[in-house]
Amino acid sequence: MQNKSIITQCPSCETQFRVTQGQLKVANGQVRCGACLAIFCAVEYEQKPQSVEPATQQKAKTRRVHEDKTPDTFEKVDVDLPISKEETPASKPTEITTSSEADKPAEKTQEEIIKTVSAADVPTLTIDAEPVVLSLSNGTKASSPWWFIGCVLSILALLAQHLWFNRGDLYWTHTYRPLYDTVCQHIDCQIPTRVDTAKITNQQFLIRPHSEIADAITIDLVLINEASHNQPYPALHIAFSDLKGRPVASRTLQPESYLDRSIVNLKSMPTHQPIQISLDLMSPGMRGINYQLELLAPAL
Structure with a gap:
């Protein structure tokens, strides 16, 4: 991994980490400290190593970096060889997270604020049932006699048409003959002769x-x-x-x-x-x- 990683130092807690060029490229140079969760530019706080370890020892201590593939979130990586001012053999690698968005803490803060809102502060929507009132328009009255008169006149008109256009057959029945004899005295009925x-x-x-x-x-x-x-x-x-x-x-x-x-x-x-x-x-x-x-x- 020659010329493919740098050592950077957190400006808050002064913890040093090793970051690869691939991680910097994905996160646009922004990293998050695994100790204090501070976000900073790794290139600006790059530290030159004081001594170079043998390649065999460096290869033994190096582990693969696990990158989080989730888009638009900070990627968590395991950094090999954590370097600090007080380095001990028992110290474990510190987790750092690279990020492509600098405003992630603001989003978490907003979510926490939303979750802290109590249910009592949320207004309750209530719907009151209102009685339905049916009313007639001013121009129509239910008890108006004109509707009844119009229906009666329509029925009489249909009956008159039936008696007039079928007079050739109805005249020869005993039920309608007196009616036709009376009407035909005043108008020209022209009753057709019945032929069978x-x-x-x-x-x-x-x-x-x-x-x-x-x-x-x-x-x-x-x-x-x-x-x-x-x-x-x-x-x-x-x-x-x-x-x-x-x-x-x-x-x-x-x-x-x-x-x-x-x-x-x-x-x-x-x-x-x-x-x-x-x-x-x-x-x-x-x-x-x-x-x-x-x-x-x-x-x-």
């Missing part, structure tokens, strides 16, 4: 040659309205086809074509009463072997 051709059945379909007109045929029908209400007479669609199902002739007859308006009300076909109808048509010819009758909604 699925409830009209054909009980007879007979085709025979006309008794007086050549190349003409007579068709006899018996229709029954099985609905629970009166409805207009249906339109009759008659179609003829050949053996292969190809259309030969067809015709659609409205109620005014096969009924007499002076005798029968075209918009009121009675319920559960057979209605016999006789039609005179031109013959479809020899090809019109197949025939079909379809009941359609009338063109009112």
Whole structure:
């Protein structure tokens, strides 16, 4: 360890120590005395050794320096060969601590001051529970009748819309018919006619040659309205086809074509009463072997 360590003397207790150049470089030359804990610059108080011991003796007395790797704190090292004014063989090496911060004692003093504060001096934070008061705004009153009136008017408006847009179905029920009859006396309700051709059945379909007109045929029908209400007479669609199902002739007859308006009300076909109808048509010819009758909604 030639030229790698110096001997410095503590200015407070005059204790001498050996410090390596590596320790001085890490601590920027600042060291702490292991005896009185004073911090000083090792280079300024460097001492020249009076005698040089043999290398074998110096190597035997030298021990490795243990450096504390903790950053930003004073590093503790074991210094070999402590030299003092009264050196004895039984004396032990004195611990010194190198430091990279000169204000460490101030931090310890502050910590000690904080720890000495008694718990009685710390103010206690107290929270008092306050009652919650619910109040209405000045512009709204809980007992105001306008809210009730507005709700009633909204319900009545929705009900009126339902009765108006569904009047075609509701009029034919016994519950709503008196209401619609009263209202329609003052306004034009235009109740649509209720048509349900699925409830009209054909009980007879007979085709025979006309008794007086050549190349003409007579068709006899018996229709029954099985609905629970009166409805207009249906339109009759008659179609003829050949053996292969190809259309030969067809015709659609409205109620005014096969009924007499002076005798029968075209918009009121009675319920559960057979209605016999006789039609005179031109013959479809020899090809019109197949025939079909379809009941359609009338063109009112």
